[in-house]
Amino acid sequence: MDTQVADTLLGSLIDGRYRIRGRVARGGMATVYTATDERLERTVAVKIIHSTQGPPGRAGLASFVDRFADEAKTIARLTHPNVVAVYDQGTHAGMPYLVMEYVRGRTLREVLTERRRLNPDEALAITEQMLAAVAAAHRAGLVHRDVKPENVLVAEAPSGGPANLVDSVVKVTDFGLARAVEASTDHDSGNQLMATVAYVAPELVTDGRAGPRTDVYSTGIVLFEMLTGRVPYEGDRPIDIAWQHVDRDVPAPSTLVPGLPRALDDLVARATRRDPAARPADAGALLTEVRAAQDGLGNSNTHTAMLSPVADGPAVSQPTMVVATVRPTERPSWARLPEAGAPARGRRRAAPDDGEHLGSRLGTLRTRLLGDSNGRLAVAAVVVVLGLVAALGGWWFGVGRYSTTPELMSMSKAEAEAQAAQGGFTLRYTDPRHDEQIPRDGVVAQDPASAARILKGGTITLTLSLGPARFPLPDVVGKEFDLAEADLVSAQLEVAKGTARYDDSLPEGVVVATKPEAGKEVKPGDKITVILSKGRAPITVPNLVGKNLNEARAxxxxxxxxxxxxxYKQSDKPRDEVLGQSPADGSGVEKGAQVRLEVSEGPPQVAVPRVVDLPCQQGKQVLESQGFPVEIQFNPEAFVRFQNPPENAQVPPGTPVTIGCF
Incomplete structure (x- = not known):
């Protein structure tokens, strides 16, 4: 089945702009498509990162998407003729994607599959352009981390016909992609080795370190493969291949391809030292060595005998290999790299006799101008005009184009903008800051300072005030002193210890209170008094409620x-009975602490009504109706002749009353 038919992305529109036209390649980490940028009407390459390799669903992780976006922004700023340009980035259906320059050509892997190995001049030409790209990345602080033939594109010649690889333009892609994937998997994948094991540097295997020398090593392995047609190490498992980079030196290419010059063996050996410190410092340093090797091979004119084994017989001499130098001048102009020390573009280098011709022409011109009075007058006029122009130019560049910066300090934002507009200046603002003297939106700083020189119509940078800094005091009650002090100091407050006190609930050394209290508004630099607990007090207050005052006092x-x-307090309780206490019972106090009691002053007094001379039963009814118990003496059927307590006596409610009837 045609896999392109089953690809649901074909024909889709990404981000309302990129129409997917065809699939170029698919790998374990990404798929590359050709697409049409319908806004700019150009062909681009779209690389969509999927999750078939590594932890499931990695492409949907927010951490990976954020890291991928950061790396894409960094790569997009990397501009070099040998780097595949990045135009855009985003996400589609939860998968991150990159929009890149579309390079018509093949990957170096496809070239090696077809050719198996390359001639030394072709291998060095490709290596030179690869290193030029990686060196630009190293100067920008980027490390590729995954240099391999799959990430090297060999562009077609502009003529469209077959071309020697020496004339091809090489572009390197996927800068930063391995770093973005690795950063997103560290927390859940055991810090996986995100590199291709055939080209991985020893330090990436042993401790995961990557730097410019890591890319130097991988480039050396790619050069080895171009020269020999194979990678130096093979094995049944990727981990076995990776550890061979740690344990073994890369063999010399001439041991696999007899007749290769010694200079190429030395170049590969220098780039692939197991100790990173023994390699060239970065891609730029290795590029210098590659160019030196090219020059050395081109100047040596040495024919190296190639020996090829013959079946069932001894090795016989084969035609010699001539290694030609690879010089930029032999390439088409579109494929040339700048030479070190080359003259700037557009500058014509004078021929040996140019000076003589120029001197002759200047002499003739001088004779013609100064030979008559009109000529001398013209020369004088030109000199005067040039002098005036020079004077005016000097005045303009030294004084005339400058003005004086106005005083904007302490003005409100609106006042500063009006003053700047009056002088024709532009304002920009930095982050505001708090100020104790200048109210909110007032100017606390300006650059240039007032009365300083500034270009007419220039820009003045202002810092506005947020007003005095005020914030609620953090609550540190219940924290140990060290933690409380750290919280308060981080809030730019000064801390002092107050007198410690006993506390029933908080252990010794813990904050029981602050002055001022938590939540009160304070400002930076305020002094906060912290009161610590001494723990529970040694004396426990007993329960005194319900006891007589004298018993409680004892x-x-x-x-x-x-x-x-x-x-004393009115109550239905008997007089001198304790109604309440402070501190409460069970509280801890120290010796000599004060105790306060609320004591009943007894129930309210009532007057005894008069029942004398009333019939005995009627008098009883009157007293009982007002809550007095009644005791009758003598004859209950007679009249009341006396009562005790007497009439109008003030007694507590419920006091018994005795009446005598006869």
């Missing part, structure tokens, strides 16, 4: 506490 004195003058 118990308080026995504990070494001090009874404050009791407070």
């Amino acid at each position: 118990q308080i004195a026995q504990l070494g506490l001090v009874l404050v003058e009791p407070t």
